[in-house]
Amino acid sequence: MSRSDSWSNEEVALTVADYMKMLTLELAGQRYNKSAHRRGLLQKLNNRSNAAVELKHQNISAVLRDLNCFWIPGYKPRGNYQVALATYVEDWINSHPEFDRVSQAAVAQPAIVPSTIEFSRFVVDAPTPATEVREPLSTYSPNRIASKRDYVAQEARNSALGNAGELLALEYEEYRLRSAGKTTLANRIEHVAESRGDGLGFDILSFETSGEERFIEVKTTAFAKETPFYASRNEVSFSSDFQSQFQLYRLFEFRRSPKLFSLKGAIGDHCQMDPVNFICRLR
Numbered sequence: 353m354s355r356s357d358s359w360s361n362e363e364v365a366l367t368v369a370d371y372m373k374m375l376t377l378e379l380a381g382q383r384y385n386k387s388a389h390r391r392g393l394l395q396k397l398n399n400r401s402n403a404a405v406e407l408k409h410q411n412i413s414a415v416l417r418d419l420n421c422f423w424i425p426g427y428k429p430r431g432n433y434q435v436a437l438a439t440y441v442e443d444w445i446n447s448h449p450e451f452d453r454v455s456q457a458a459v460a461q462p463a464i465v466p467s468t469i470e471f472s473r474f475v476v477d478a479p480t481p482a483t484e485v486r487e488p489l490s491t492y493s494p495n496r497i498a499s500k501r502d503y504v505a506q507e508a509r510n511s512a513l514g515n516a517g518e519l520l521a522l523e524y525e526e527y528r529l530r531s532a533g534k535t536t537l538a539n540r541i542e543h544v545a546e547s548r549g550d551g552l553g554f555d556i557l558s559f560e561t562s563g564e565e566r567f568i569e570v571k572t573t574a575f576a577k578e579t580p581f582y583a584s585r586n587e588v589s590f591s592s593d594f595q596s597q598f599q600l601y602r603l604f605e606f607r608r609s610p611k612l613f614s615l616k617g618a619i620g621d622h623c624q625m626d627p628v629n630f631i632c633r634l635r
Contacts, residue, residue: 419445521601522543569591577604582632592619
């Protein structure tokens with residue numbers, strides 16, 4: 353078959369269906385082979401390259417991100433997608449109710465603090481700011497029940513996951529300070545969300561090696577590094593008032609292989625924020 357730069361409707365539908373099948377397996381905790389899926393998909397497409405399919409997968413991830421759904425780790429969202437692609441993804445979701453069931457089960461699954469974490473490899477770089485071009489939001493209105501499919505918000509309400517993330521961050525802080533020879537400071541770390549309540553604007557009181565206080569807010573997801581997160585108005589305000597001491601710790605892929613990156617200073621300096629709900633998408 354000859355190659356066309358413009359993807360046909362059939363090609364887009366096939367690619368969306370194959371991606372969403374993999375994602376459903378991912379959310380269900382079932383194994384699948386990305387390479388095998390790609391080989392099978394390429395046989396059905398119009399002489400597409402691996403790179404072209406990879407780009408389309410990243411576009412699908414971006415659509416899912418903007419629908420407040422999760423996506424396949426490894427397919428980093430690339431947001432210069434067309435409205436037509438978003439419509440295909442949404443139509444697939446609307447016609448597959450099992451996706452809702454699997455997604456809601458995944459976000460509600462309890463979590464505990466993992467053992468044998470190698471803290472020397474625990475911290476990674478934050479995502480690089482995106483330079484993507486998106487369709488104007490006014491041109492695409494999702495035809496869905498937002499309260500039903502805001503899986504990011506549902507996961508944010510998973511108190512077992514949130515608490516496990518905070519406890520793991522506490523262990524890391526103790527490791528960080530003890531490794532620097534600051535045992536006295538390590539002994540003074542406080543889980544303030546537990547000891548003083550959850551309304552201070554941060555979860556953990558820790559310290560710099562100089563002895564200065566470090567205010568840490570922990571946000572945990574079981575999913576990809578770039579997954580959006582919710583911040584309360586109090587957390588956003590506190591991060592702005594104490595910019596020099598505030599750090600947001602973002603834990604991701606918590607059940608698979610937990611990693612952490614930090615955002616220092618005001619949350620608004622790092623994220624595009626919905627002014628009503630403060631859902632934060634990394635720039």
